[in-house]
Amino acid sequence: MKPIKRIFIALLVMGMVAPALWSEDAVDRVAVPFSDPGKPGLVKAHLINGGIVVKGYDGKEVIVEAKPRGHVVGKHEDEMDDDGEDEKRDKHAGMMRLKAGGGGLSVEESKNVMEISVPSWKTDIDLTIQVPMNTSLELHAVNNGGIKVENVNGDIEVANVNGGITLSRISGSAVAQTVNGSVTATFNRLDGKKPLSLITLNGDVDITLPATAKVDFKLKIDNHGEIYSDFELKLQNKSEKTVEDKRSHGGRYRVKIDKTVFGSINGGGQEITLKTFNGDILLRKAK
Amino acid sequence: MPDDEKVMAQVREGRVEMLAILFERHHVRLFNFFLRLTANRSASEDLVQEVFLRILKYRHTYRGESKFTTWMYQIGRNAHIDQLRARRPEISIDEVWEQEPSPQPLPPQKAESEQETDLLARAMERLPLRKREVLLLARFQNLKYQEIASLLACSVESVKVQVHRSLKDLRRHYLDLQGGTQ
Amino acid sequence: MNCQEMKKMIPDLLQNGLESGQDEHYREHLHSCPACWQEWQDLHETWTRLGILPEEQPGPELRRNFYRQLEASRREMAAAKVTPWRQHWRRLLPDWRYAFPAMRLAAAVLVVVVGFGIGFMAGGSRENGGKFARLNKEVERLQQQVSLSLLSQPSAAARLQGLSMTSRLQDPDPTLLKMLLDVLDNDPSVNVRLSAVDALYLFADREQVRAALTASLSRQASPLVQIALIDLMVSFKEKRAAAALKKLLDDKQLIPEVRQRAKSGISQIL
Numbered sequence: 001m002k003p004i005k006r007i008f009i010a011l012l013v014m015g016m017v018a019p020a021l022w023s024e025d026a027v028d029r030v031a032v033p034f035s036d037p038g039k040p041g042l043v044k045a046h047l048i049n050g051g052i053v054v055k056g057y058d059g060k061e062v063i064v065e066a067k068p069r070g071h072v073v074g075k076h077e078d079e080m081d082d083d084g085e086d087e088k089r090d091k092h093a094g095m096m097r098l099k100a101g102g103g104g105l106s107v108e109e110s111k112n113v114m115e116i117s118v119p120s121w122k123t124d125i126d127l128t129i130q131v132p133m134n135t136s137l138e139l140h141a142v143n144n145g146g147i148k149v150e151n152v153n154g155d156i157e158v159a160n161v162n163g164g165i166t167l168s169r170i171s172g173s174a175v176a177q178t179v180n181g182s183v184t185a186t187f188n189r190l191d192g193k194k195p196l197s198l199i200t201l202n203g204d205v206d207i208t209l210p211a212t213a214k215v216d217f218k219l220k221i222d223n224h225g226e227i228y229s230d231f232e233l234k235l236q237n238k239s240e241k242t243v244e245d246k247r248s249h250g251g252r253y254r255v256k257i258d259k260t261v262f263g264s265i266n267g268g269g270q271e272i273t274l275k276t277f278n279g280d281i282l283l284r285k286a287k
Numbered sequence: 288m289p290d291d292e293k294v295m296a297q298v299r300e301g302r303v304e305m306l307a308i309l310f311e312r313h314h315v316r317l318f319n320f321f322l323r324l325t326a327n328r329s330a331s332e333d334l335v336q337e338v339f340l341r342i343l344k345y346r347h348t349y350r351g352e353s354k355f356t357t358w359m360y361q362i363g364r365n366a367h368i369d370q371l372r373a374r375r376p377e378i379s380i381d382e383v384w385e386q387e388p389s390p391q392p393l394p395p396q397k398a399e400s401e402q403e404t405d406l407l408a409r410a411m412e413r414l415p416l417r418k419r420e421v422l423l424l425a426r427f428q429n430l431k432y433q434e435i436a437s438l439l440a441c442s443v444e445s446v447k448v449q450v451h452r453s454l455k456d457l458r459r460h461y462l463d464l465q466g467g468t469q
Numbered sequence: 470m471n472c473q474e475m476k477k478m479i480p481d482l483l484q485n486g487l488e489s490g491q492d493e494h495y496r497e498h499l500h501s502c503p504a505c506w507q508e509w510q511d512l513h514e515t516w517t518r519l520g521i522l523p524e525e526q527p528g529p530e531l532r533r534n535f536y537r538q539l540e541a542s543r544r545e546m547a548a549a550k551v552t553p554w555r556q557h558w559r560r561l562l563p564d565w566r567y568a569f570p571a572m573r574l575a576a577a578v579l580v581v582v583v584g585f586g587i588g589f590m591a592g593g594s595r596e597n598g599g600k601f602a603r604l605n606k607e608v609e610r611l612q613q614q615v616s617l618s619l620l621s622q623p624s625a626a627a628r629l630q631g632l633s634m635t636s637r638l639q640d641p642d643p644t645l646l647k648m649l650l651d652v653l654d655n656d657p658s659v660n661v662r663l664s665a666v667d668a669l670y671l672f673a674d675r676e677q678v679r680a681a682l683t684a685s686l687s688r689q690a691s692p693l694v695q696i697a698l699i700d701l702m703v704s705f706k707e708k709r710a711a712a713a714l715k716k717l718l719d720d721k722q723l724i725p726e727v728r729q730r731a732k733s734g735i736s737q738i739l
Binding site: 303304306307310314315316318319322323328331332335336339340343403404407408411422425426427431432444446447448450451454455457458461 | 476477479480481483484511512514515516518519521522523524525526527528530531532534535536538539542543
Binding site: 038133134136153155157159171173175176177179189191192194195196197199201202214260267269271273275277278 | 486520521523524526529624625626627629630633658659660661663664667691692693696724726
């Protein structure tokens with residue numbers, strides 16, 4: 001067994017040097033290989049404040065960039081302030097201010113699982129991660145930023161709270177959920193196996209699939225939401241509630257109902273669950 | 288889980304329903320083998336169908352000595368050759384087998400990500416069938432060179448030489464195509 | 470080792486990885502000969518790149534035709550010497566307890582898939598009704614095992630698959646129900662917890678399940694799961710459910726959407 005590789009980058013070591021490091025273009029960057037690059041790895045990233053962008057690329061290492069957002073305010077002596085005062089000053093200045101001495105991007109790798117964390121509770125930090133295309137992902141964020149994933153073929157698990165989720169050019173399984181924000185996903189193709197699930201409370205769920213995708217949908221909207229589809233959705237009325245279909249303008253097929261809809265396209269196949277409590281569901285055909 | 292050979296032995300004894308197990312285990316991979324070989328979905332589905340039909344029909348001829356998959360690919364190759372013969376009866380099978388396919392015109396620009404798999408699939412199609420086949424067997428079908436050798440009735444050394452050459456050619460075609468699109 | 474020998478070795482290294490070579494000479498050679506190194510790099514890159522070719526799925530007709538064929542051929546065979554199905558399954562699954570979990574899962578998935586296939590074939594032949602009823606029971610038992618193994622997988626997608634499989638069960642055993650309730654309370658993924666609500670809904674005719682669902686409400690932090698549970702409990706129309714909703718309203722942290730939902734829920738139950 002290989003020893004755990006641990007790379008710990010202290011972004012801020014001492015308050016004295018902090019302002020220089022945290023200047024606007026102070027991006028911290030680290031490249032870490034998987035212990036077995038021949039096999040697909042798993043990348044986990046957790047963030048409290050800020051956004052996460054993950055891009056698949058044609059390489060073997062995981063390249064992580066952590067970039068604090070906004071400007072650094074305050075002068076030298078501010079770094080010595082305690083938390084309470086920081087907060088007051090933040091409100092006053094209307095800008096994010098960085099707490100010195102506590103920051104650090106940490107990347108740990110063991111047995112092809114990489115954990116990335118940034119203590120971002122005091123400031124917004126944007127993480128940009130480049131991964132080999134077959135990597136699987138587990139991404140969590142809470143405030144002030146969206147999560148974007150692009151060009152990744154592995155299994156994707158994403159959870160956000162106050163922010164949207166955008167998955168583009170993906171082809172593995174996707175399990176994504178947020179509370180306030182839309183979920184948008186564009187699939188290159190479906191692997192035909194694992195179920196997909198995209199859910200939000202406040203926002204639209206917008207999914208784009210290849211024209212030939214074989215899918216069994218489970219769709220749930222609420223309140224004033226509607227379902228729009230480019231596909232000819234074959235409805236199976238499993239729920240006991242009545243289903244009302246409305247053909248509408250623009251060539252799109254509109255279905256308005258108040259409970260779960262079960263529908264299939266191209267004869268059915270892979271299971272996809274889409275839910276929103278305040279928003280629409282859009283099923284798009286890739287062009 | 289009983290291995291393929293034991294299951295096939297039971298099929299041979301008359302428990303034909305056990306073939307379902309082998310079908311579920313192997314049909315997707317076999318389908319992909321044919322798909323990469325023929326670049327034709329419906330022809331590949333027909334071929335998979337045909338292979339399992341032949342396994343059923345010729346189950347008595349299965350000898351436990353060889354691995355089931357080796358035997359299955361043997362049948363697969365034959366089925367493929369028969370299909371080629373039926374389609375182009377005018378030329379000899381060796382000719383079809385060695386022929387450099389005429390380059391197809393490039394399709395209109397696709398989405399970036401699709402492009403790469405697309406280019407690769409096209410580079411594959413530029414290989415003559417013989418090279419394509421050996422590469423597919425070695426790369427995707429979990430067959431060892433020894434097994435491929437017994438399948439192709441040649442020496443292990445020769446299989447390795449063929450894999451080496453085919454891969455080199457594939458790379459050349461791939462780079463060509465890549466240059467052609469930029 | 471010379472370049473010629475090195476060349477011969479490359480295919481082995483491709484299939485088995487660079488570390489696999491038994492002797493170390495090739496390594497020395499690779500590192501000292503730029504031409505061979507380049508060749509190895511090029512071929513290895515192409516070999517690896519082939520991995521991006523997606524595995525395509527054949528159309529559903531293929532499976533359908535295969536099972537049709539198989540059924541036809543089975544009928545042709547002398548109907549006389551048929552071993553009971555149960556024994557087949559037993560032979561297929563030598564001993565669950567000692568198998569590796571992954572193997573066990575793979576075996577179980579396989580058997581279920583095959584089971585479905587055979588179930589499909591059975592659709593056409595009513596005369597075998599008794600036998601297939603037994604087979605179905607067996608398949609159901611295996612499905613439960615598969616669901617259980619899937620539900621303990623680290624991947625959320627696998628757990629979702631496990632949940633969706635339970636919807637095909639007629640009569641889940643207590644272990645599985647307990648697992649479903651455990652997933653509802655503790656699964657790290659909201660998507661999976663929500664799916665567990667749907668899965669449990671199908672078994673809400675059982676008092677034990679309704680009680681557990683009602684109790685779970687106070688343990689949920691995600692507004693999405695809270696709303697799903699509220700909707701479910703409204704459909705029970707039980708006093709107990711109304712009490713649980715009222716209790717939920719005491720929570721100061723409750724987001725407005727959930728609060729409103731709980732209020733309207735209470736009025737629908739009473």
